[in-house]
Amino acid sequence: MKLKSISRAYSTRRGPLYHNCQLRAPDDQPLCTCDPKKAQWYIERGLGVKISENPLVVRLNFEPAGRPQVEKDDGKFYLLERHNICVVCGKGESYIRKNVVPHEYRKHFPDILKDHQSHDVVLLCLECHRLSNLHDNALRHILAKEFNAPIGTERDVKVVIDSARKIVRNAAGALLRSYDGIPKNRIEELESIVKNYFNIDTITTKYLEDAANMDVKIWNENYQAHGLKVYEVYEKLGLVKLEQRWRQHFLDTMNPQFMPDCWSLTHNIYRMHLKMSQYPLDHSERVKYKIILVGSEGTINIPYTPQLSGETTPVTSCLNSKDNKLT
Numbered sequence: 618m619k620l621k622s623i624s625r626a627y628s629t630r631r632g633p634l635y636h637n638c639q640l641r642a643p644d645d646q647p648l649c650t651c652d653p654k655k656a657q658w659y660i661e662r663g664l665g666v667k668i669s670e671n672p673l674v675v676r677l678n679f680e681p682a683g684r685p686q687v688e689k690d691d692g693k694f695y696l697l698e699r700h701n702i703c704v705v706c707g708k709g710e711s712y713i714r715k716n717v718v719p720h721e722y723r724k725h726f727p728d729i730l731k732d733h734q735s736h737d738v739v740l741l742c743l744e745c746h747r748l749s750n751l752h753d754n755a756l757r758h759i760l761a762k763e764f765n766a767p768i769g770t771e772r773d774v775k776v777v778i779d780s781a782r783k784i785v786r787n788a789a790g791a792l793l794r795s796y797d798g799i800p801k802n803r804i805e806e807l808e809s810i811v812k813n814y815f816n817i818d819t820i821t822t823k824y825l826e827d828a829a830n831m832d833v834k835i836w837n838e839n840y841q842a843h844g845l846k847v848y849e850v851y852e853k854l855g856l857v858k859l860e861q862r863w864r865q866h867f868l869d870t871m872n873p874q875f876m877p878d879c880w881s882l883t884h885n886i887y888r889m890h891l892k893m894s895q896y897p898l899d900h901s902e903r904v905k906y907k908i909i910l911v912g913s914e915g916t917i918n919i920p921y922t923p924q925l926s927g928e929t930t931p932v933t934s935c936l937n938s939k940d941n942k943l944t
């Protein structure tokens with residue numbers, strides 16, 4: 618299927634997305650990368666000292682809540698230097714943030730799959746971004762058909778317009794605003810529209826004002842957004858499957874040549890297993906991880922394994938929301 622060209626305005630970034638400043642533990646082990654503002658925040662509050670200017674590296678003077686090595690490649694990804702280039706063609710200017718898993722789906726995810734997670738945010742040049750969006754629309758329509766989650770139909774519209782009432786409103790508005798400038802035959806047409814709607818023989822100013830101010834919107838009680846409908850299906854199957862489907866789609870359709878090291882289809886799976894294991898078997902939090910990993914209808918057997926001292930996960934407070942959070 619040949620993709621049609623579309624015209625749409627995009628706003629490219631004025632500055633780099635990745636600054637690759639680094640926070641380190643007191644023993645100099647890297648903890649995470651962040652932007653200069655966040656690194657400076659630790660210095661100004663006496664929580665760390667600057668040990669390098671370019672690149673900016675800050676060593677914390679307190680023991681962090683966790684170390685990233687526990688999460689293996691899932692944690693290592695957030696330590697590595699990221700390049701401000703298009704991940705598809707390598708172009709180093711006029712790039713735009715690309716959500717590999719579109720926001721219309723991810724916005725419904727639990728916070729543990731959104732907070733401080735920049736894995737599925739990449740940079741694309743303008744042309745690659747446009748092409749990628751075209752391919753995304755193709756997958757969206759596949760998902761719409763597969764899960765009965767329509768796009769762009771009355772079922773997928775929160776509000777519809779009553780066209781008949783809109784004609785009456787426009788006619789009344791025209792008579793109130795521009796009566797003296799309207800030809801006589803047109804005045805008769807407009808008045809006839811209002812008379813027929815109210816079933817009256819004589820128009821008063823009150824009727825015109827009521828018609829001109831009438832609400833022509835009809836709220837669709839059956840409305841359910843496409844993204845939410847798809848999310849609810851994968852809530853039963855496992856949210857990581859939806860993540861992986863979009864990641865594979867991006868790789869297949871765009872064939873990116875400059876993806877970050879440690880970027881993977883299975884990112885977050887090991888981390889989610891690890892997190893789930895740290896809760897007792899009867900803890901309510903385990904339900905969230907079950908939905909993420911296998912869905913509400915799946916089965917999973919992850920024993921309770923309390924974390925040992927020093928085997929905690931990375932300090933989320935050191936991850937800058939601008940660089941590492943999806944909203």
